[in-house]
Amino acid sequence: MTRIKPDDPIVEVLQNVEKGASLWSDAWHRLCKNRMAVMSLCIFAFIGILSLLAPWISPYEYDAQNRSYGAQSPSAAHWFGTDTLGRDLLTRVLYGGRVSIGVGFLATAVSLIIGVLYGATAGYKGGKIDAVMMRFVDILYTMPFIIFVIILMVIFGKQFWLLFVAIGAVEWLTMARIVRGQVMAIKQQEFVEAAVSLGYSSPRIILKHLIPNVLGPIIVYTTLTVPSVMLLEAVLSFLGLGVQPPMSSWGLLIKDGAEKMENFTWMLVCPAFFFTLTLFCLNFLGDGLRDALDPKTSAD
Amino acid sequence: MALLEVRDLKTYFHTRNGVVRAVDGVSFDLEKGQTLGIVGESGSGKSVTCYSLMRLIPQPPGRIESGTAKLDGVDLLSCSDDVLQQIRGKRVSMIFQDPMTSLNPYLKISTQLIEPLCLHEDMPKKVALKRAIEALEEVGIQDAAKRVHYYPHEFSGGMRQRVMIAMALITKPDVLIADEPTTALDVTVQAQILELIKQRQKELGTAVIFVTHDLGVVAGFCDQVRVMYGGRIVEAGSTQDVFYRPAHPYTWALQKSIPSLQRKGDELYTIPGMPPVLKEQITGCSFAARCEYAVERCRTQPVALKTIAEKHQSACVRFQENELQGADL
Amino acid sequence: MSDAFLKLESVKTHFPIYSGILFSRQIGAVRAVDGVSLEIKKGEILGLVGESGCGKSTLSRTIMQLVPATAGRIVLEGQDLSKLSASEVRQARINFQMIFQDPYASLNPRMTVFDALAEAIATRAPLKGDAMARKVIELMERVGLSPQAMKKYPHEFSGGQRQRIAIARALAPEPRLVIADEPVSALDVSIQSQILNLIKKLSREMGLTMIFVAHDLSVVKYISDRIAVMYLGKIVEIGEAISILESPQHPYTRALVSAIPEPDPDKERLRNRIVLEGDPPSPIDPPSGCSFHPRCPYAIEACSLTTPEFFKTKNTNLAACIRVNEI
Numbered sequence: 012m013t014r015i016k017p018d019d020p021i022v023e024v025l026q027n028v029e030k031g032a033s034l035w036s037d038a039w040h041r042l043c044k045n046r047m048a049v050m051s052l053c054i055f056a057f058i059g060i061l062s063l064l065a066p067w068i069s070p071y072e073y074d075a076q077n078r079s080y081g082a083q084s085p086s087a088a089h090w091f092g093t094d095t096l097g098r099d100l101l102t103r104v105l106y107g108g109r110v111s112i113g114v115g116f117l118a119t120a121v122s123l124i125i126g127v128l129y130g131a132t133a134g135y136k137g138g139k140i141d142a143v144m145m146r147f148v149d150i151l152y153t154m155p156f157i158i159f160v161i162i163l164m165v166i167f168g169k170q171f172w173l174l175f176v177a178i179g180a181v182e183w184l185t186m187a188r189i190v191r192g193q194v195m196a197i198k199q200q201e202f203v204e205a206a207v208s209l210g211y212s213s214p215r216i217i218l219k220h221l222i223p224n225v226l227g228p229i230i231v232y233t234t235l236t237v238p239s240v241m242l243l244e245a246v247l248s249f250l251g252l253g254v255q256p257p258m259s260s261w262g263l264l265i266k267d268g269a270e271k272m273e274n275f276t277w278m279l280v281c282p283a284f285f286f287t288l289t290l291f292c293l294n295f296l297g298d299g300l301r302d303a304l305d306p307k308t309s310a311d
Numbered sequence: 312m313a314l315l316e317v318r319d320l321k322t323y324f325h326t327r328n329g330v331v332r333a334v335d336g337v338s339f340d341l342e343k344g345q346t347l348g349i350v351g352e353s354g355s356g357k358s359v360t361c362y363s364l365m366r367l368i369p370q371p372p373g374r375i376e377s378g379t380a381k382l383d384g385v386d387l388l389s390c391s392d393d394v395l396q397q398i399r400g401k402r403v404s405m406i407f408q409d410p411m412t413s414l415n416p417y418l419k420i421s422t423q424l425i426e427p428l429c430l431h432e433d434m435p436k437k438v439a440l441k442r443a444i445e446a447l448e449e450v451g452i453q454d455a456a457k458r459v460h461y462y463p464h465e466f467s468g469g470m471r472q473r474v475m476i477a478m479a480l481i482t483k484p485d486v487l488i489a490d491e492p493t494t495a496l497d498v499t500v501q502a503q504i505l506e507l508i509k510q511r512q513k514e515l516g517t518a519v520i521f522v523t524h525d526l527g528v529v530a531g532f533c534d535q536v537r538v539m540y541g542g543r544i545v546e547a548g549s550t551q552d553v554f555y556r557p558a559h560p561y562t563w564a565l566q567k568s569i570p571s572l573q574r575k576g577d578e579l580y581t582i583p584g585m586p587p588v589l590k591e592q593i594t595g596c597s598f599a600a601r602c603e604y605a606v607e608r609c610r611t612q613p614v615a616l617k618t619i620a621e622k623h624q625s626a627c628v629r630f631q632e633n634e635l636q637g638a639d640l
Numbered sequence: 641m642s643d644a645f646l647k648l649e650s651v652k653t654h655f656p657i658y659s660g661i662l663f664s665r666q667i668g669a670v671r672a673v674d675g676v677s678l679e680i681k682k683g684e685i686l687g688l689v690g691e692s693g694c695g696k697s698t699l700s701r702t703i704m705q706l707v708p709a710t711a712g713r714i715v716l717e718g719q720d721l722s723k724l725s726a727s728e729v730r731q732a733r734i735n736f737q738m739i740f741q742d743p744y745a746s747l748n749p750r751m752t753v754f755d756a757l758a759e760a761i762a763t764r765a766p767l768k769g770d771a772m773a774r775k776v777i778e779l780m781e782r783v784g785l786s787p788q789a790m791k792k793y794p795h796e797f798s799g800g801q802r803q804r805i806a807i808a809r810a811l812a813p814e815p816r817l818v819i820a821d822e823p824v825s826a827l828d829v830s831i832q833s834q835i836l837n838l839i840k841k842l843s844r845e846m847g848l849t850m851i852f853v854a855h856d857l858s859v860v861k862y863i864s865d866r867i868a869v870m871y872l873g874k875i876v877e878i879g880e881a882i883s884i885l886e887s888p889q890h891p892y893t894r895a896l897v898s899a900i901p902e903p904d905p906d907k908e909r910l911r912n913r914i915v916l917e918g919d920p921p922s923p924i925d926p927p928s929g930c931s932f933h934p935r936c937p938y939a940i941e942a943c944s945l946t947t948p949e950f951f952k953t954k955n956t957n958l959a960a961c962i963r964v965n966e967i
Contacts, residue, residue, distance in 0.1 A: 021770075021777050024787045031752055031792035201746040205806075208704050209760055209813065210733030219759075223750040352828045467919050468692070497691035497855060499916050502899035506915055524829055527901030531908030550905045568833050569903055570858045578840075579833040579862060585798070586828070 038227075041303040048299020051292035058289055062108030069102035082275050091281040094267060103259045104282050110260040111286070115241040118178040122240075123233055125179070126186025131217045131225075133187070134194030145191065148184050156181055156243075160252050174253050178243050182236055189232055193225035227304035234297035238290040245286070261286040312384075313340035314518055315486055320378035320388070322356075322363045325371060331589045333359040335542035337378075338616075341486065346512070346519045348533030348550070350526060350565070354586045356542040357522045361488045363388070364520075365405055366395060382486070401431040404479035408491040410471035414463040420447075420474055421459045427482050446477040450507055469500035473507065480511055487512070488520045493528065505532055526565060530554060538562050541587040541597030544616055548623035558625035560602045560635075596628065604635060644679040644715075645849050646703070646817060651676045651712035653695075653702045657924065671923050672698035674873030674931075675947075676712075685843060685850040687864030687881060689857055689896070693920055694870040696853045700819045703851070704738050705729050716817060734764050734813040739839075741822040743802035747794040753780070753805055754790040760812035783808045784838060800831035804838065811842065818843070819851045824859060836863055857900055861885045869893045872931040873923055878950075879957030890959040891936045891967070930961070938967045 042048055061068070077097035085092040091100035133144040160177045167173055197203065198221065206216045222229075245262030247253030254260040261282050268279030322334040334356045341347050351357045362368050364380050364387055380387040382402065385394065407413040415423060424443035428434045434442070440459070447455035450473040463471060472492060479487055489508065493501040505528065512519055521533055529536055529550065536553040538546040538561065546559040557563045567580040584601035587593065595610040596602070602609065608628055616624045617631045629635045653673040658664040672695045680686050690696045701707040703714055705721055714721045716736060724732060740746035748756060757776045761767065767775055777787040783804040794802055803823060810818060820839060824832040840863050843850050854860045860867055861881050868878040869892065877890040888894045898914040916935050921927055927934050933943040942962060950958040953965060 021774050024777055025773060027788050028791050029788050032796060033752075033793055034749060034795065201740045201742055202748045204706060205738070205740060205746050205809070206748070208706060208733060208738050209809070210730045210763055211759070212730070219751075220748050224748070352830060469919055498857070498899045499691060499895060500919075501901075502913060502915050505901075506913075525901065526903040527908075530903045530905045531901050554903065554905050565829070566903060568830055570833065570836070570856075570862045579837050581833040581837065582830040586830075 038303045042299055045299040045302065047295050048303075051295040051299070055289060055292040055296065058108060058285065058292075059112055062105055062112055065102070065105035065109050069099070069105050071099040071102045075099070082271075082278075084275070085277055092275070092277045094278055095271065095275075100264075100278065100281055103264060104261070104285055107259040107261045107264050107282060108285065108289075110254055110258060111241050111244060111262065112289070114174060114178070114244045114260070115237045118175050118182065118240045118244075119233060119236045121175065121179040122182035122186055122236065123229070126183035127190050127222060127229060129183070130187035130190030131194050131222055134191035135198055135213065135217050135221060137195070137198075141191070145188075148187055151180070152184055157250070157252075160247060164252060169252075169255055171254065171258075174244060174247065177247070178240055181243070182240060186229075186232065186236070190222075190225060190229060193228050194221050197221065197224055231297055231301040231304065234293055234300055238293045241286070241290065314343045314345075314383065315341040316379075316381045317341075317364070318379045318381075320360065320363055320380065321376040322359055322368060322373060323376050324373045332542050332592070333373075333589060334363060335589075337539070337542075337544055339537055339544065339547065341518050341520060343485070344512075344516045344518055345535060346521060346533045347535045347537065348529040349520065349522045349537050349539060350524065350529055351539035352524055352586060354541075354589065355539040356589075357539050358490050360539075361405065361490050361520065361522055364488065365399060365403065367405075397431070400427045400484075401482050402484050403486045403488065404482070404484040405488040405490065406472075406475045406479045406492050408494055410468050410475060410495065413475055414471060416463050419460050419462055420466075424459070424474075424478055424481060427478065431482055442481065443477075446481045447474070449480075449511065450474070450477045451503075452477075469496055469503065472496060472500075472504055476504070476507060476511070480515060480517065483515055484517060486520065487517050488522075490522045491524070492521075494523065494525070501528075508532075526554075526569060538565070541593070542589055543597065543614075543626065545598065545626045546624065547616060548620075552620070552623045556620070556623070558619055558623060558630050559598075559627045560604050561598045564601075564603075596626070604629060645682040645684070645717060646678075646680040646851075647713075647715040648676055648678040648703070649713040649715070651699070651702060651714060652710045653698050653707060654710045668924055671873050671926060673702060673709075674923075674926065676870075676873075676875055678868065678875065678878075680849060680851070682849055683847055684866065685840075685852055685864045687860035687867040688851055688853045688870060689855060689860050689867060690870035691855060691896075691920065693872070693923060695873040695923065696870050697821060699870070700738065700821050700851065700853055704736065704819060705733075735815050736817040736819070737810040737813060737815040739803075739807055739810045739818065739820040739823045742826050743799050743806055744794075744826070746806050747802060747809075749794055752791050752793055753785075756805065756809055757790075757812055760809045764813045779808045779812060782842070783811075784834075798831075799827050800835060803827060803835055807835075807838065807842070811846065814846075815848070817849050817851075819853065821853045822855065823852075825854065825856070832859070839863065857885060857897060869896065872921065872926050874931065874947075874960065876932065876961070877957055877959040879953075879955065883955050883957055887955055887957075889953040889955070889957050889964050890961050891938050892932050893959070938963055 075098060082095045083089060083093045089099050089101065091104060093099055094103065129144065133141045163173050163177060203216065203220060206220050244253055244260060245265060248260050248262030249266045254263050256263065264282035265279065265286065268282060272279045318338045320334055320337045324331040324333055337356070337360055339347065349357045349360065359368065363375055366387065368375065375388055378388060382398065385398070387395065387398065421440060421443055424446060425436060425439040428439040428442055429436065444455045444459050447459055452458060452470060452473055466474060493504050496504060508519065509532065523529060533550055536548065536550050537544050538553065538559065540561050546553060546557070546562050553562060557566060564582045568582060570579060582601055587597050595612055596614045599605040599609040606629070612628055614626045614628060616626045619625050619630055625631060627635070651673055652675055654669040654671050656666045657668045657670065659667045676699060688696050688699070698707060702709050709722055719732070721729065721732070754776055757779055758772050761772065761775050761779070776790060780787045780790060785801060785804050785808070794805065797805065823839065824835050827835060836859065842848070852860060852863055864881045866879060867881045867884040868875050869884065869890065870876065871892050877884065877888065877893045884893060885897060888897045895914045895916050902908050918935055921931070921934065927944065929944040929946050930948050933939040936943065940963065948960045948962050950960050951964050953959050
């Protein structure tokens, strides 16, 4: 690569390049003005960080049983009390958060990648390819979720990763449909025509031109998928099909707590409170993101 | 007394980034049966002027800061909503630029045509429907009795504009405000629509305020012209005066930029610079930054419309002091 | 003449209309381009005018291979584009480019000017780093944009500036044919002349062959060498630009020229304007014979029977009208 000489006129230009204001920064400013969304983000971040640091900050081991204690109500030693096996509930809630939020994000990430690529390709190609791809999606949609999970369990036994496979297999479908719709809406726009007439390849057009312009709805839908996935995990765990003890997730904790609700209410209330709070925060954040990214209120 | 007297109309938009002075002191008179053309480019304030007269400006962020618009003594800008309701659609009607979006796509044409009649003239539906069919025939729509029951999307662009004209004129208003009604139409359809408006205007004696950026349309259609720039009127006079004896450098620059007048082979004349940002309060003439004839005075002296010849006004200080003449341009 | 730069032979672009719920059959077609034959010399600028529905936009897109032609051949510099495979077309695209009408929609809102131009430049010359920066700066200066703005996004520019970016992007692959599809229609009058001057200057500097599509005849007169007038999918008249505007021969062209308002009050009031009756017919069911005959003030019975060929006229224009030399 040839070096530029210092007196080359382009040097001055390159040093004085003006900063651009992308549409993302506009959206970010709008989001910051939304108090509810910002608060939700902070609370969720707080819970998330606590859960992440669970192994380091929790007062007890998550599986340290102490049968002599057994089911104590909240006290100074155990802020959330203990469960029937004497395990500290606060610790279990924190660890549970790790699993629930972790599953939530990871499964969503998987469904995001598959769904976006699949949907964008189907939407862009259109015609027969689109028809075949979406029929496949339609067929998968009809699959009864719980039965699918049970079948997986029967074949592979009760493995943790099955959780991801099962949830991922379901969530990417809706994402694909949404992305396909969005892509079909914008592929008629002139800048896409321009990209075609410049001879850009289809993968380039999909990745660099189409997907960035449908990222708005994708982001919003993603923040709403996370709570949905967490709920799915909770349902599975509740039915005994998901996370297995001694690991905990909020879903499992709620299941245990629900069974013991009459006598040991704190065993239900504590995990349920955290779970609900997280879901609320994610939903409000999603709403805030949707308003911030709404193209109608973007730059004039 | 003129039919419509507008005095010192000011409409500002209070946005996050500052105050946009879209209309900054506009005054004009409209006589009965007269055609007044308001010419300017986008950002000149011509459309906002019309919307202000009909009080169709969204408030906030817009606000009619001051001014009066007296229709037979009633001030349209400050009268009560009830009085305005009675005037709008009955004595003052408006047609808009985009025929695609100006009609309600969910209602049949018949419903939309009958509405102003039932509302303003208390007509029973059957009689109103007959009037509606007549109105469609008057604007040249074939098979009116059948087509009156169509939906807007079943008409073409030119026909939709005719329907809009029919709707606007069905109550025989005193004033018709036309905001760039032919800009979105093909040139042959534009010719048809202009002929139509001229003809109906003659038959009904309606005064027309015609807003456009096309000088050619103004030349053939209007009696009086007001040239707007940066929210103000910079030249006012009869069509003859403004075209043959332009008294403002902007008017002259506009005329010069028309491609059809220029010789093939030369470079097209362009007005240097950019249209003004209406957020800053400019002392002096808002065109000075782009004007070939600007001197120091132009930027510092406050400008106002002054009479420079019989019934011909200009806001250019150099014209007012006879430093420039039409012949120089 | 086989040394024409661009040759269109009886090009037709029909869009089928289907009907039926269970078994959809084709019940008709929108005959957007219905038999266009044309030859353009190297370096020529051809103006293509017509009103909405005449098929000029569809014709542009057919030449650009954005829409497949239903029939006919498109031969660019001796190469028959209709015979190429999809990937061959993609590679050939650096030779023909398009400037679109809407400067607000033709730029990717999420890409900076630099990214958009670099991507386009890379189709011809995959440069990197400073070499690419140099090319981008050169291109921006050529179209009259300040290169310091290269990292800005489209929404930060005015309409006229956006169109300059679009022009830069179209010229980046160094094409030999450029189709400008109503590039100034969406711009303010005072900006139109700036962009027109720019397009004319660049086409001369770069030796481009250009098709300039517009509905405004006066704009087209300024920039074109020859003008072709389209009506309902066919060319009805073609000739030197001045000749078409000052002495139009075909009845439709006469009406079109007559409809242009002149910014001269006395002339406007006194002249006889030809005002056409009715609305343009739909391209789904065009009239028989000459498609203009239902609205033509000179139509006779023979007009509805045969589709006219081009006839030589008093001046050098060619007009598709059997009565053109009588009227």
